[in-house]
Amino acid sequence: MTIRTEHEIHQRRFGRNLGLGLTLVAFVALVFGLTVVKVTNGDPMRGLMPAHAPAAAPEGQGGNG
């Protein structure tokens, strides 16, 4: 008689753990994505600027000229 340790219940448990793991990874990715969008306000370059730097002035109005 063969004793099998891998029962259907273990498979179900593994599936549940895998699902939960993937859900958590997706949640982390979602929060990261949302943070990027909020911080950069839709402009990817703005996120790279220091917080105290002034926003880029519109063309023709900025600088000392």
Added chain:
Amino acid sequence: MSDIHANGDVIGAQTGEAGFGDYVALLKPRVMSLVVFTAMVGLLVAPVSVHPFVTFTCVLFIALGGGASGALNMWWDADIDQVMRRTKGRPIPAGRIQRGEALGLGLALSGLSVIMLALAANILAGALLAFTIFFYVVIYSIWLKRSTPQNIVIGGAAGAFPPMIGWVCATGSISVEAVLMFLLIFMWTPPHFWALALFMNSDYEKAGVPMLTVTHGKRVTRNHVLAYTIALVPFALAAGFTSIGGPVYLAVSVLLNAGFLWGAWRIWTRNEITAEADGYATEKAVFKFSLLYLFLHFTAFLVEAALKSYGLGGW
């Protein structure tokens, strides 16, 4: 089969070891699909453009809030679900998930979805989602569902909030458009569910749920279907004259309302003898049409919004 397998089977049945899909089923994915669609429309037709990722996040957490209230509903209604044919295969009555687990999952997801929606959109949107969950679970499931035949009328508000929340996510405020989208679903819910109750009566009766068909009989329910369908029409048409409406919406709405009124009229003219003779064919057809009615109304809102981006649509 070995003893270990046999024991394992027994243990599996006793503990009700649930799979991941059982927890997903607790969130009522089919109801969530309607929430996703209407919330998305509410967000997309708003006059304020929202970053696509924020739109996605908002719709996801509105849907999750809806799912959380579904889990809390299953926690509270486990005894009813066990009796009704339509619901006895759900995870709790089937013994795969404990009631306490559904309560825990529902509460946790409620908190998560409300906080995340408030962070992703604004506080008002989060507060509205929290109120929706409270309304569905406490006002509808715990209080009204078992105490009054008007349960569907007031409880329908819970299902009507998602497009309003979507609108608030984009604009940060409630306006006449959001209210009319709310009223469209709110007024649509009673005739939709009563048409269903007309041919599902035995199930509600068995579970002791005071549906109108159980407490007042089918004749009164038929009267109510017609009356509430007539009451629905002005709200559906009125939305066509706001900033989210236009000629396309109005044309679609006139046709759909004419169809729904015709269906409600046919239900009203029938009696139990004619209905039982053809297996409730008209009632079933009107129930199916009511689903199409709501779907096409919200699709028409989307079409108007899409046309506006090309300089067309609207008034």
